Amino acid sequence: MSEVILGIDLGTTHSAVGVVESGFPILLANESGKRIMPSAVWFGEDEVEVGEKALRRRGVDPVVTSVKRLMGRKLHEVEDFPLECTRGEGGGVRVLGRSPEEVSAEILRELKRIAEWRLETEVHKAVITVPAYFNEGQRAATKRAGELAGLEVVRIINEPTAAALAYGLDRLDDRSRVAVYDFGGGTFDLSILEMQDGVFQVLSTHGDTRLGGDDLDVALWQWVAEKCGLPAEPGPRELAEAERVKRALSDRSEEVFRLPFAESGNVELAVSREDFERIAAPILERTMACCKRALSDADLTVEELDAVVLVGGSTRIPAVRDRVERLFGRSPDLSQHPDEAIALGATIQAGVMSGAMRQVVLLDVTPLSLGIETFGGLMNVLIPRNTTIPCKAGEMFTNAVAGQRSMKIRVLQGEREMARDNWPLGDFEVAFETAEKGRARVGVQFRIDESGLLEVLARDVATGVDTVVEIDSAAVDVDDDRVEQMVSESVEHAFDDMAERIFTEARLKAEELLKAVDAVMAQGDGLVTDEEAAEIRRLSASVEEAMEKGEPNPLKAAVQALDQATEGVAARLVEKAMEESLMKKLGD
Structure with missing residues (x-):
């Protein structure tokens, strides 16, 4: 018998839990026969109440609702929360003296209790859903909430992807492209998926974690x-x-x-x-902007979609359905239960992982690029956005200056060319033996698991010592209002960003080349002819002038001209060094 793994939709407004039985995904009802439970928690002196019981106390006592909006956040990022929030550990949030993870854990604990009561057996593992645009810290916070509730979170799955699984379960033989419009209580996502022969692949996703x-x-x-x-x-x-x-x-x-x-x-x-x-019109227009961006990222037109599936409680609103129909030019598919589809999809994924269902394969993507900051403040992308996960990628880096004893690995997320314009996810130091410039080598590898959680490994090649860091909320300080803007900003500033990158790369090379030229010219040992010296001085002046003006393309051209003019001198320097080395060996 396969191990039971629960599928859980941990929603802003409502939550639900399911399991695969006899090959069929089902949602589990509580003692009142309800499959959907309000995501509400009341804390007494010695007791805690969750769901409908908690809501009945609203108006008399403080009741925590919509806690999902606080997950993985800093206090300064919180807006429009109905209860007073205070500063928690590391600048995080506390509400009624508890962290968002602790509050969410009470919701998950109640769902776990309902499942164990229905199944008459203990359950220890679960698949939990999150919005597609939850960042690394918010995903890690969701995982910690599950662990506090006594659950091993075997996978985090994106909500619109879960909804697509529920939609496509009876269409496994079809090939179709589906847009899932997920408008819930606290978040919005639009994901485009392709389904073929039981394989579900996310083509693009866009959303807003503070729109619902x-x-x-x-x-x-x-x-x-x-x-x-x-x-x-x-x-x-x-x-x-x-x-x-x-x-x-x-x-x-x-x-x-x-x-x-x-x-x-x-x-x-x-x-x-x-x-x-x-x-509601201005809020709905914000969802339309996300839809258009997801279509652009997938390189699809609305005519190339086979269906637009609506999920999330807010899609019951007639104005939402009308606006979706106008944008996509077709009536939306209302076949999925707005409140149950995501939980059903999570249950299907749980069944796949437990072995109870075998005909489905899910391929998700990472919504934003991940990389590190390199010398000069540049963003070096290791994993581009819309890469299918799980995935890993690495690159080798060297020390920028002689005598350097360590390298700071600064992990970034975003689409801009300069590091300062992207989101810092965390940083750490990798120590190594001092060496000449460019001789110390550190390999950096990013690995994203099936849940979208990021692990960074840095290896000192000389010693083979590894430094491994998991990105969690303590390392995340991201204003989620910018999530929906990041990709559009990268397009808006594309020319300026690329110009700055070209200038920065050219400036770094220019500074290095000018130092080398000055050192050679100062030797005065006959390596450089008078004619070469005059030309090199002229071109060096052109490089310095272009640097002062700050113009990228002229600087790049000037550096290339100086580089070509010094090729002959560089070759003679290498020959001289080899001769000196050979003579030294013969002398020994």
């Missing part, structure tokens, strides 16, 4: 607050009522926003569906 139904709730409250002269900053009561009205407007053309005992008395305001659609 919660933002619609905040926007609706701010509209009501403006109409009624109330503070724009919402609390838990305001957000709960905004969510209720939002849901009601998916079925009705008008709903009354009721908030008794507000600061200025009881609030009663009629909200029409048209009002809500105007409020």
Whole structure:
């Protein structure tokens, strides 16, 4: 009998757990018969309540909801969270005195309890879903939450990829390209996948880890607050009522926003569906920008897609479905349960890993390039974006100056040419014996596992000593508002970035070449003829002038001209060195 591995959708608003039984993926219901559990946690003095029980306490006691928005974040990155957040270890976040991982662990612990109650056996392993655009720190935080709940997280899987697995399970013999529009409570992703003969390959993905139904709730409250002269900053009561009205407007053309005992008395305001659609329009347009970028990255047009699958609770909103239909030119596929598809896909992947299902293979991608900073502040990419994972890649680096005793490996994520414009994921030092410039060698290898987690290995070639670092949230300080902008910024600044890279590379070579030229000219031992010396001085002046002007292409051309002019001198220097070495050996 294969080992049981759970499939878990750890959602912003709702969560669910499933397992493969007799070759079929099923979601497990709690004692009330509900397969979907609110991602809500209440902390008492000696007890914890999760799900519906926790929500019943909202309005009386603080209840943590949407904690997924805090995962892997720093305190200064947190915006619009309904409960007060305080500074945690390493600049992280704490809410009600607990880390986001600890709160999420309570949700996972309850899902684990439901599974063990239904299956009548202990369970220790799980596949957990995350938004496709979760960074390394957020993925690592999700894994730690699972471990705190007593689960070995055998794989992290992207949510839209999980939804595509659920969609494509009965289409394994077909070849099709599918866009999965995943608009949940706290995050948005658009992924494009190709399915053929049971192989699911992600072609591209784009999204925003701070864009979801919660933002619609905040926007609706701010509209009501403006109409009624109330503070724009919402609390838990305001957000709960905004969510209720939002849901009601998916079925009705008008709903009354009721908030008794507000600061200025009881609030009663009629909200029409048209009002809500105007409020929601700017947020929906942000999802459209992500869709267009994912299509561009996959090098596909909307006509080349076979289906557009909607998942996530926010896709129940009629305005969302209408906007998707207008962009993609076809009616969206509504065959998947908005709240259950991701959990079902995670369950399928868990079944594949446990051996309970064998006909599916999943090939995911990394959404952004990964690399290290090199001399001169350049970004050296080791793993380009949209590389199929798992994967690994490496490169050899040398010391930039003589006498150097260590090398700082600074790990970066992003699409810009200069290191400063990308996100720092972490750094560490690799020590080695001092050597002449370019003689010490350090091999750097990046490895991304099936869950998208990054491991960096640096090896001192001389000693064979390895330094291995796993990237986690303590090393991540990334403003996720820039996630959706990174690729578009790389396009917007492409010419400027490339010009700066060309200039920097040319400047580094120029500085090295000018030093070598000065050393040769100072020797005065007949290696350089008067004619050569005059030409070299002229070209050296051209290089220095181009450096001062800061123009990339003229500097590159000047360096190439000086390099060519010194080729003969360099050859004579090598011959002289070889002769001296030979004479020394003969003398010995």
